[in-house]
Amino acid sequence: MENEHIEVRDLTMAYGDFVLMRDLNFTIRKGEVFIIMGGSGCGKSTLMRHLIGLKDPAAGDIYYNGESFISASADQRELMLRRFGVMYQSGALWSSLTLAENVGLPLVQFSSFSKRQIRSIVSYKLSIVGLAGFEEFYPAEISGGMAKRAGVARALALDPEVLYLDEPSAGLDPLSARRLDDTILELRNSLGMTIVVVTHELESIFQIGDNSVFLDVDTRTQAATGNPRELRDSCPDEKIRNFLSRGELGAGKPPE
Amino acid sequence: MQLLSVSGCGRRLELGSGWNGPGLADNLEKILAQISSTGKESGPLTFSENGLDRHDALVASSILEIIRAAQAQGLEVQFETLPDSIRKLIGLALAVPPREPESHQRDNLFTVIGKKSLRILQGSRHFFEFAGELTYSFGRLVRGKARFRREDFWLTLQSCGVGALPIVALISILVGVILGFVGAVQLRKFGATIYMIDLVGLAVARELGCIMAGIIMSGRTGAAFAAQIGSMNVNQEVDALETLGISPMEFLVLPRALSMILMMPLLTLFADALGFFGGFIVALPMGISPGEFWYQLTESLSLQHISIGILKSFFFGIIVASAGCYYGLRSGRSSSAVGEAATKAVVAGITWIIVLDAAFAFVLEAMGW
Structure with missing residues (x-):
């Protein structure tokens, strides 16, 4: 299919001899918001580290637009990496740089824009995430939620084709979380970006998710893929329905 | 009941x-x-x-x-x-049922030795990879392709150079004073007090100037490198660089290594001068005039002695910067791991400085320098 963007085939993730997840197979289409979900410690963030090339899989491959990411040469890989934007759990802003320098660094390194142009782009990206006027602040001077938003702005710096977000709304107050979700949807709608989100915040999952994969910590593989709302309502696997309805079905609740 | x-x-x-x-x-x-x-x-x-x-x-x-x-x-x-x-x-x-404890088979002696050896092998492989990558980055720097921020380089240069002057000055003067004093007391017994100047001059120029500068920089700047890069690792800042396709080796290690390599010889010259000055402070009350001191010092020292110290300091700079950056990059993702990385960087830095200095002593002796 033409609009297949990212394809994960038979992926096995392991730390040494310890297999974290095996036989992951799913496809992320262009322009969709794809959710990686599952209980704590199941390997959601690790899967993201594989997708962005920070960790090599024990087996299997990942394809971007049909090209293998794992067997790509170093140069090809660097080019592919430049099409990703990544926001890390804590924002991971470079603490010795101001917000403007953080967002501007990728542009300084990889574009031929003038200083003036870069300043203008940086201030635009910061405004998108609601941080206009914070250009000269250092990461230590802003709140955790703002750091995350600045992280999104930095991830957007190079106009990526794929935006990866690791637990974007974790630790945010409800309004900031909602705002971030709206921003994600808006980015997808107006720029047609493919957005991959690692999260277990149900509200976010249902609000923004078009498609998802559910990682099961017990069986160490994917338990289901599909639209999260449909999974909640009609997935044959009770464990998933229970997860997506916050334990309303009973499993995991203490005995009366 | x-x-x-x-x-x-x-x-x-x-x-x-x-x-x-x-x-x-x-x-x-x-x-x-x-x-x-x-x-x-x-x-x-x-x-x-x-x-x-x-x-x-x-x-x-x-x-x-x-x-x-x-x-x-x-x-x-x-x-x-x-x-x-x-x-x-x-x-x-x-x-929730309690987790079944995993059955831990106790390793026998051979397994323990085997695992330990494998770990050491792997550790040295990592270090050689690091050294290789660093060399490659220097190659890219020479070809003008390395990516790092000039501002970072100037800042590190400043902290490795000017920032270290006071502590290097203090230690060097004191080492000169101690050497001069010990030498003078012993040599006075033979009526050869004047030769304390040779002792101070040679020891400081060939050995102590560069070693003291190296040890101070290892404790001061090597540890700082490890802690800075280690905490960037904890905060996923290093990951963020990698996913942008910016090599942490070029962006973080190169400016630090370069500053260290450039500054260490200068710091050593500075340490030498102040070490001599320390000797001079002791020489005055021993009845040696400034003129005599200067004459004896220039008689006993040649450019060769000073350049041996400078040459060594260049290598010490590489050791201090590499140890700091290597342990920083390999640090675990917790606050205690950052402390551990800083400690390891200092210990490895100082150890390798002394080992290399001993090796130099043998080689130079054999060459008759």
């Missing part, structure tokens, strides 16, 4: 005032022993709640232990006979 009794319908645990306080500890072991010697045939475990109006954590934890022991024996437990307040919490505690 009988705590566990057998009645017609089975075991019966009597909960009463005896459960609160010291009575509990005395009785818990007895009850557990009693349960473990009981078979299924004795019927369900039931609780009578006479007199227990409130409970503390010790009561609840004991009941949990008793229930687990009873369940392990295959006894049926009648939860509904527990007082409400305890039952709900016990229910929560029992909702």
